[in-house]
Amino acid sequence: MQGSPSRSAQPRNPLHGMTLEAIVRALEAHYGWSELGVRIPVRCFTHEPSIASSLRFLRKTPWAREKVESLYLLMLRDARRTERPRRPLGTIAPTTIISRRITMQISQESLDQLFLKARTANGFTDQPVDAALLRKVYDIARMGPTSMNTQPTRYVFLTTPAARARLVPALSPGNVDKTRAAPVTVIVATDTRFHEHMPQVWHRPGAKENFESNPALATATANRNSTLGEAYFIIAARALGLDCGPMSGVDLAKVNAGFFPDGRWQANFLINLGYSDDSKLFDRNQRPSFEQACQVL
Numbered sequence: 001m002q003g004s005p006s007r008s009a010q011p012r013n014p015l016h017g018m019t020l021e022a023i024v025r026a027l028e029a030h031y032g033w034s035e036l037g038v039r040i041p042v043r044c045f046t047h048e049p050s051i052a053s054s055l056r057f058l059r060k061t062p063w064a065r066e067k068v069e070s071l072y073l074l075m076l077r078d079a080r081r082t083e084r085p086r087r088p089l090g091t092i093a094p095t096t097i098i099s100r101r102i103t104m105q106i107s108q109e110s111l112d113q114l115f116l117k118a119r120t121a122n123g124f125t126d127q128p129v130d131a132a133l134l135r136k137v138y139d140i141a142r143m144g145p146t147s148m149n150t151q152p153t154r155y156v157f158l159t160t161p162a163a164r165a166r167l168v169p170a171l172s173p174g175n176v177d178k179t180r181a182a183p184v185t186v187i188v189a190t191d192t193r194f195h196e197h198m199p200q201v202w203h204r205p206g207a208k209e210n211f212e213s214n215p216a217l218a219t220a221t222a223n224r225n226s227t228l229g230e231a232y233f234i235i236a237a238r239a240l241g242l243d244c245g246p247m248s249g250v251d252l253a254k255v256n257a258g259f260f261p262d263g264r265w266q267a268n269f270l271i272n273l274g275y276s277d278d279s280k281l282f283d284r285n286q287r288p289s290f291e292q293a294c295q296v297l
């Protein structure tokens, strides 16, 4: 394997000319010690942190120094993304390709919140969900990948008891009480005419016409990507501290008749959103093991 060229030979490397001290000071100014300790859980950031003790540790711990440098690059990248003026759709700035590599694993705490300790809510507390939070969840979820950036998922947020009461006749009996208790129920739907938006969301011309002339492709694309979008929505909601109770125990024909009479949007399933009443959780069920579910070829 080739050795990496020295930093002195890389004047365009953002680390060029940066001392470790300058990097640590910049990170501390940007994130603060406590956030730094979450992102890179090393003792010098989590216990009585100081610049001097951090430098002592990092100078003799190459793996930790590497993580610190990676986080510094990530910080610069995020700053660039915030400042960067909008480019025409579909053009790629070559300088951002390199910096897009995300090198940091998210913290254990975040993994717990998204997956490992997250549970499907089966009942909800009275705590309301701020309307602004719904917009935030969507703004995160929409960034998940879909084929040709088709993004066919659509959402109807039912935020009042009256709006949710319209759903009740369609629900399986076991889903009624928790839907009444949830501060928000989302009807997640598929836009069967998603391709009308292709000129906005896809950089190559002809995509709209391509789907229009091939209904089987359009339907398969809509179904696959709509469900993906719904999964992103659940993860985004969890990332913002919400609990989700997805439900397919619902008569979709009734939901469609009640909410989407023109037939363009088609309900896929529902998600109750709010803050879990953990006293109502089911026991956690097993997941298939790696050996049962995966092949490595």
Ligand SMILES: Cc1cc2nc3c(=O)[nH]c(=O)nc-3n(C[C@H](O)[C@H](O)[C@H](O)COP(=O)(O)O)c2cc1C
Pocket (backbone or CB within 6 Å): 118, 119, 120, 121, 172, 174, 175, 245, 246, 247, 248, 249, 250, 269, 284, 285
């Ligand atoms: C698409 C989908 C549909 C579901 N439908 C229902 C439902 O109709 N009623 C219900 O009580 N739970 C429903 N669930 C909840 C699942 O049973 C639950 O997410 C799963 O058992 C994992 O639970 P855990 O996250 O607490 O481990 C549904 C989940 C998903 C993702």
